[in-house]
Amino acid sequence: MVHREFKLIVKKEITENSGRNIFPIIYNIGDTLTVDEKTFEDLQKNQLIKRYTREGSIEFDKYNFENEVSFTEVTVEYGIRKLGQRKNSNRNY
Numbered sequence: 512m513v514h515r516e517f518k519l520i521v522k523k524e525i526t527e528n529s530g531r532n533i534f535p536i537i538y539n540i541g542d543t544l545t546v547d548e549k550t551f552e553d554l555q556k557n558q559l560i561k562r563y564t565r566e567g568s569i570e571f572d573k574y575n576f577e578n579e580v581s582f583t584e585v586t587v588e589y590g591i592r593k594l595g596q597r598k599n600s601n602r603n604y
Contacts, residue, residue, distance in 0.1 A: 512587045517551040519544045519576040529567030537569050544576070551580070 521542045526534040538544060550560060554573040561570045 512589075513584060514587070515548045515551075515582045515584050517546050517548065517580050517582045519546060519551075519554075519580055521575060522577050523575045525569050525571050525575055527564055527567050527569050537564070538571075538575075544571075551582075 521538045521540055521544060524536050524540060525538040525544075527537045528534060546554075553560060554576075557573060559570055559572050561568055
């Protein structure tokens with residue numbers, strides 16, 4: 512299985528909306544936000560992304576980030592290996 516992680520660099524501060532007329536900064540200019548491929552594609556389609564936080568929510572779109580984005584492609588493999596134990600071993604640990 513292969514998936515990509517995209518590293519976005521913040522160019523416009525992302526603040527939290529908690530409904531209390533206080534908007535603390537969650538991501539400062541220059542911070543890095545890592546997203547999955549689906550979120551990256553949604554940003555490319557100019558969709559507004561909303562994520563819930565402990566106190567409220569944050570919203571961002573592609574204009575909150577630098578245009579150039581780096582990504583890492585990760586390959587995940589699953590399998591089974593043997594330790595090499597003999598079936599009739601008399602050792603009990």
